[in-house]
Amino acid sequence: MTADPTDPFRLKHLAEALVQAARKAGADQADALAVDGRAIGIDVRAGGLEQAERSEGIEIGLRVLTGGRQAAVSSSDHGDEAIAQMAQRAVAMAREAPVDDDLGLADPSQLTARRDARGLDIAEEGAEPDPAHLQDMALRAEAAALSAKGISQVEAANASYSHRRMWLAASNGFSGGYARTGHALSVVAITGEGLGMERDYAGESCVYAADLPSPEEIGALAAERTLARAGARKPPTGAFPILFDRRVSASLIGHLLSAVNGAAVARGASWLRRDLGEAVLPPGMDLTEDPLRPRYPSSRPFDAEGLETQARRIVADGVLQGWTLDLATGRKLGMASTAAAARGLASAPAPGHSNVILTPGTHSRQDLIAQMGRGLVVTSMLGASVNGTTGDYSRGAAGFWVENGQIAWPVNECTIAGNLREMLMTLVAADDALPWRAAEVPSLLVGGMTVAGA
Template sequence: MQHGQPLALDQSALEAVVARALEQGRKAGASAAEAVVSIDNGLSASVRLGEVETLEYHRDKGLGLTLYFGQRKGNASTADFSDAGIAEAVAAAAAIARHTAEDPYAGLPEAELMAGSYPDLDLDHPWGIEAQDAVELAQRCEAAARGHDERISNSDGANVNSYRGTVVYGNTHGFIGGYTGTRHGVSCSVVAEQDGAMQRDYWYASSRMADALGDVEDIGRRAAERTVRRLGGRRLGTREVPVVFEADIARGLIGHFLAAIRGAALYRKSSFLLDHLGEQVFPEFLTLQEQPHLPRALGSAPFDGEGVATRARDVVRDGVLQGYVLDSYSARRLGMQTTGNAGGVHNLSVSNGDLDLEGLLREMGTGLLVTELIGHGINMVTGDYSRGAAGFWVENGEIQYPVEEITVAGNLKDMFRGIRAVGKDVDLRGNIRTGSVLLDRLTVAGE
């Protein structure tokens, strides 16, 4: 990214920093060590009502170091990459390790799991946009939203941002690897007013590549359309009905599933999916596949946060849970092997059918389309789910009117098993890639 200057350090320079940190860790007597260096820079421009609100240049760098003395572990970090700065971090990590209790599960992953070689995933697409151009794009986006409908009365603004970063990880197994990636985005949020009532909504685009963001005016108009369609919202009486979660809301639903199969939740026995490996957790037509090597995808990575090679796998196949989401520590706690998920999953893709959102609504017939969820009423131990919501009431497959100030409630275990269909309107703007989801029934409470 240009902003006048490229990144201050290239990958080979960062690899040298990691190598120096590991060498100093060994000299301090550590039996094992790992280090991660990251450096990134970026630009973010926000406008509101046509005026520049914020213009931020972002430059950040850091070294994180972990030393192991047998089963004792110490962490330290620094932004000083000089020999003296690294020596200070090593001394701090060593001092912390000496004062911590032994943890039989601490340590590096097994050496044979390291990413010996890995593909170029085409993640680096610098934009080179200058501040004035970013401001102008944000202004055009917001102007398109504000000019779309006379009921648009105010704006929360529009934002254009661009980031580029390099990360290098290494450990005393002899592994050092790194990669550079970019992430660019445009977003807009506006307010509409009718009969004294106001509504707010937004839209955004996010991609590794600037030219994949689409037209900024289209993003603004989409934000305006979504805002205006919420005017005249009503409440619903309490009922049990089928529900469609719009794709970007459905991503959160799948996120709750991932949280329930994470190693930390499992070894703490704080998950409603404890001991569900090999069990039916979704309908038979559903497969959830982790695809870490998709070119240019936002969640792609050649290795995880511990240098373990990432690989494609079915987390759920034909509705049956095939594997958990583990790093090396949680895997040892569970008597298992890491799944290469230190730092999270990489491009979890939910299989989908051939219906678009409109098709899902026709399939549902009468029920609720949820386009916004509010609050965090989720009990991960029991799976009980209750959240504030807004969206649209649907009859005979057609949207009838907007609804607001309602609550949707159920149990996540039942909700996952009760998925009737997943739409082909797959949202690619995040690490979880899913279409809209039709659930057979939830309790909807309002008046």
């Protein structure tokens, strides 16, 4: 039966109807997602409205498993006939897929009893913000940036809101769902003209509007960062210490997380594939995942296979404790899932992370700059050449050159290179990590890398 759009349980009905249709079409097992989302985005420029967008709708996704094969399909049409056709198409696709004996849903005994997100506080109750309010926030942020002497224009100022609900159902008996909300505000400011033009940004996103900085703070920070980049030039070439500012340091830890992802390990495509139980970070440094942090945008009560999420240490006292696994990769490696499965509407589950926290240091960012003596502070990055199998690392970077322990001038158009295995073992963490991030990582000093500049 087609779900009534006024029914508060319509997502549950849709997901369970998809599973039933898949079984009827011949699937051995099936799981389904139903997602209801709405979003508003307001862009302003030069004191006026530049663009307003609103989207809303329901989308559904189905994964079927039969004979050790699987296939996934999705649709925005959720009528009875469309659901039946989706199920038939998915089963037909699965029968042509390669066999993988490690595929399969969780045993019912593995499923969490928790079927909602109560206690996580990841959805703000109440009415969505009025578009006029979002426009006012964006205009205030733009005005704050433009009020700084030296800012020639604001390229973009954006305020947005999103509300998303999901429901997961499976033929093993699991059925559960939850909602999450997001508020975001950002500004991109420009200084100079022509070849001397420089830009930078500031932005924040949170579950609750009350947790956002004020528009004036966002605008002022975007202007401050942009003005600091005026007159940027290339750094010298050589081997130097590099400080990854907290704006980009999470990307460095992200490469470590990719290397401990069970999918990469099972393929033999991880530079850490032989290092389980070995030191991968300096002593005293932990890397923890906690999907149950209240009020955090990435929190979730269960994973995409219905397993109960929980806090765990990926690295403890510098030593790698385990891989990040979903059911299939766990079976390939002879290990239990870490309840890390994530998936899209038209994709199978795969291991993922949520709410990663790196142990902070005891010194400030400025202390680490002073400790560097001569080197580079990286505040933005572009492009990437990272070999997942060897850990060889090369990226374009911009930031600030340091001389005698102090920032000397802004830097652009340079490349930094090294090997992740060696880089991570020299890390020194600052004490400046910010909350609400999916990866809560402070500024990180790397002992030495190659800088290719002038």
